[in-house]
Amino acid sequence: MSLSLASPAKIALGITEACPLRCVHCYADCGEQPKPGELDLPAWLRVVDELVADGVIQFYIEGGEPLAKPGFLHLLARCARDAMTLLRTHGTLIDEPMADALKAAGLGRVLVDLMGADAATHERFTGVPGSFASACAGVRRCVARGIPADVLVILTRQTAPQLNAVLRLAAGLGAERVGVLRLYPLGRARRIWAEIAPSLAEQMAAIRGLEPPPGLGVMQSWHPNDHNCCWQSAAVNAFGRAIGCMYLREYADFGDVRAVRHLDIWRHHPLYRHLRSGRVERACADCSASQGSDGGCRAAAYAFHGRWTAPDPFDEDLNDGVDLRVLPERLALLA
Numbered sequence: 628m629s630l631s632l633a634s635p636a637k638i639a640l641g642i643t644e645a646c647p648l649r650c651v652h653c654y655a656d657c658g659e660q661p662k663p664g665e666l667d668l669p670a671w672l673r674v675v676d677e678l679v680a681d682g683v684i685q686f687y688i689e690g691g692e693p694l695a696k697p698g699f700l701h702l703l704a705r706c707a708r709d710a711m712t713l714l715r716t717h718g719t720l721i722d723e724p725m726a727d728a729l730k731a732a733g734l735g736r737v738l739v740d741l742m743g744a745d746a747a748t749h750e751r752f753t754g755v756p757g758s759f760a761s762a763c764a765g766v767r768r769c770v771a772r773g774i775p776a777d778v779l780v781i782l783t784r785q786t787a788p789q790l791n792a793v794l795r796l797a798a799g800l801g802a803e804r805v806g807v808l809r810l811y812p813l814g815r816a817r818r819i820w821a822e823i824a825p826s827l828a829e830q831m832a833a834i835r836g837l838e839p840p841p842g843l844g845v846m847q848s849w850h851p852n853d854h855n856c857c858w859q860s861a862a863v864n865a866f867g868r869a870i871g872c873m874y875l876r877e878y879a880d881f882g883d884v885r886a887v888r889h890l891d892i893w894r895h896h897p898l899y900r901h902l903r904s905g906r907v908e909r910a911c912a913d914c915s916a917s918q919g920s921d922g923g924c925r926a927a928a929y930a931f932h933g934r935w936t937a938p939d940p941f942d943e944d945l946n947d948g949v950d951l952r953v954l955p956e957r958l959a960l961l962a
């Protein structure tokens with residue numbers, strides 16, 4: 628099965644790799660200061676103008692921590708003027724005035740990361756005391772202003788026993804959904820992989836044990852939901868590089884959107900076209916039937932097998948004995 632789009636309808640903008648938290652697993656290896664070469668506000672505004680002109684109707688703004696980016700609210704308002712705009716944030720910077728400003732700028736949905744159902748677990752990851760309470764308060768403040776909110780939680784050995792508590796917490800905060808996310812071997816997560824990565828059996832047990840409170844939606848990408856969403860995915864990182872998807876951040880670089888229009892990169896870059904073609908070595912029939920695409924996540928497949936067409940090892944039908952607690956040697960060497 629292959630799906631195709633002439634141009635991307637949605638795009639993720641990773642607008643900075645600065646963040647005031649110090650997460651031990653940070654995929655972007657963020658520090659407090661922006662990294663050299665990050666696009667400034669005028670450059671982002673030009674990129675967004677082109678993307679809107681080329682048909683983008685949804686922006687997903689993330690980081691790093693987007694709220695730490697100078698000019699963030701201006702950029703948000705520009706995106707929201709012409710497109711549904713989502714924001715992924717750690718939430719701690721959403722005080723009352725910021726929640727008002729997000730609403731006024733037209734934010735369509737906020738997604739707040741929690742790394743556990745209690746302060747001890749969350750802050751063991753973030754390294755910042757008080758970040759759990761302020762993240763929860765950030766969700767509440769958005770909900771109070773009518774901004775739809777989701778909570779995101781990465782499935783690790785530490786969060787696995789707490790997933791149902793996270794669901795209850797999110798429902799109590801007024802969130803509409805919880806997204807349970809896979810752990811990827813990116814950035815600082817590689818350095819502590821052996822401590823935090825669950826086996827596939829542990830992951831499946833955690834997913835099958837989910838009991839959402841009435842009215843709370845759950846998003847997850849394990850069997851039979853192992854999305855191969857490359858066919859529609861587009862992303863630009865903090866340095867203006869088109870990378871297809873934030874989970875491809877260490878594997879793909881399709882070009883500089885300041886030098887070549889993103890739509891031209893989308894249409895012509897051979898690897899980008901290949902990833903969107905949906906061609907894979909094997910697929911799980913149940914996942915293909917539910918997702919309309921084959922083979923699962925390409926970033927996960929490439930991370931563990933080093934081949935773009937390989938089976939996704941997070942799918943139990945395609946795992947082929949891969950132990951997800953152990954990094955492949957070439958990734959371990961990067962850690």
Ligand code: SF4
Nearest residue numbers: 646648650653691717
């Ligand atoms: S909150 Fe997100 S961006 Fe900030 S350090 Fe943690 S993982 Fe990185």
Ligand code: SF4
Nearest residue numbers: 856857860872924926
């Ligand atoms: S790399 Fe994975 S998550 Fe990203 S677009 Fe492709 S399939 Fe989806």
